[in-house]
Amino acid sequence: MPAAVEFRSVSRHFGPSSAPVKAVDSVDLTIAEGAFFAMLGPSGSGKTTCLRLISGFESPTAGEICIFGENVSNTPPHLRNVNTVFQDYALFPHMNVRDNVAYGLMVKGMAKAQRYAKAEEMLALVHLDAYGSRKPGQLSGGQRQRVALARALVNEPKVLLLDEPLGALDLKLREAMQDELKSLQQRLGITFVFVTHDQHEALSMADSLAVFNDGKIAQIGTPAQIYAQPKTRFVADFVGSSNVLPPALTQNLGGPAKWSSLRPESLHLDPSGPLQGTVTSLRYLGSGHRVAITTQGQDIAAILPAGSPLPEPGAQIQLGFAPAALHIMDEV
Missing domain, CATH: 3.40.50.300 (P-loop containing nucleotide triphosphate hydrolases)
Structure with a gap:
């Protein structure tokens, strides 16, 4: 056919x-x-x-x-x-x-x-x-x-x-x-x-x-x-506005020294999480909040569901994610 x-x-x-x-x-x-x-x-x-x-x-x-x-x-x-x-x-x-x-x-x-x-x-x-x-x-x-x-x-x-x-x-x-x-x-x-x-x-x-x-x-x-x-x-940035992580940060998170993608909804507050940074902004989305942080000179966004505890701007927080959520990209 x-x-x-x-x-x-x-x-x-x-x-x-x-x-x-x-x-x-x-x-x-x-x-x-x-x-x-x-x-x-x-x-x-x-x-x-x-x-x-x-x-x-x-x-x-x-x-x-x-x-x-x-x-x-x-x-x-x-x-x-x-x-x-x-x-x-x-x-x-x-x-x-x-x-x-x-x-x-x-x-x-x-x-x-x-x-x-x-x-x-x-x-x-x-x-x-x-x-x-x-x-x-x-x-x-x-x-x-x-x-x-x-x-x-x-x-x-x-x-x-x-x-x-x-x-x-x-x-x-x-x-x-x-x-x-x-x-x-x-x-x-x-x-x-x-x-x-x-x-x-x-x-x-x-x-x-x-x-x-x-x-x-x-x-x-x-x-x-x-x-x-x-x-x-x-593609990572255009479709769903993912966190696009440079090789050095990917490696720090346990991946190879390549560019990677980490979706905001995959992140959650975790006091022992590998991503530590300063909260720069909070944005209400209806179904949840978008929390932006800066870590190692990189801007990262997390989507926290409605009802989750929210940090204050300027606070130091840690974020965790499931290992499978870190997607290593084939190309730059």
Whole structure:
């Protein structure tokens, strides 16, 4: 069974060949059929360019892009069996919801009755079957996002591309839509490729993800692997804001003289713990407190659960952790 999406040494450069901007730099990537795959990274890391390469809105400077085994590197967007959901929804304000959803089918020449029936089916799928006659301006942000999803799904794509689709929503609605998207993907069984800069979205929704940095993939794995076993300092710091410890401090804690990662929630107050330092700040997080200390010239953060005894700023404290929590990184 061919992969849903495959990149083979794909690059996308902009600007003059003498000094190109390498938005995507020789990326190899395989996305399995039926996966919920996330592309995670900061702005300018290359994740959105990769999405545009899959959709056909950008063409590779080098390499091959395959969708279900077919090389589509030079195939125009309308001939690829993919659809995109954008952050700004891109709905037609003068059309009602039903016509927005049915628009792609109209372009394909489907009869009105048939395309309306399919549009209503998709609206029912996203729980908007009573909203077909409304205009987009009469809907909430979450409802407009569902319309955009229905419009993309009505064309029955093999791969659905989602370009930061939840970025414009408030926190509570964004969390609700995360659950809905994941449930929808599991029901439909089609491949979702989701671009985000929000680590919590990627970790909570994806089956697997790629962390991008400077046009390259820093690491690919399951959310648990990326979070608990980062390969590089960048991944450790970007995904979950880990304590990134230099070789000397790692060695003092019983590890080899290499860079390591120690998650804040792995630390606890321990009068005989190996990390001793001065408390520099306390921050309330709702479910607990973030305690920052300085030790051996290094800033360390610990997350203490609600109800734990809290030290005062300026106090000398010691922190302990389970040996398995100290993750030695392969690369710098």
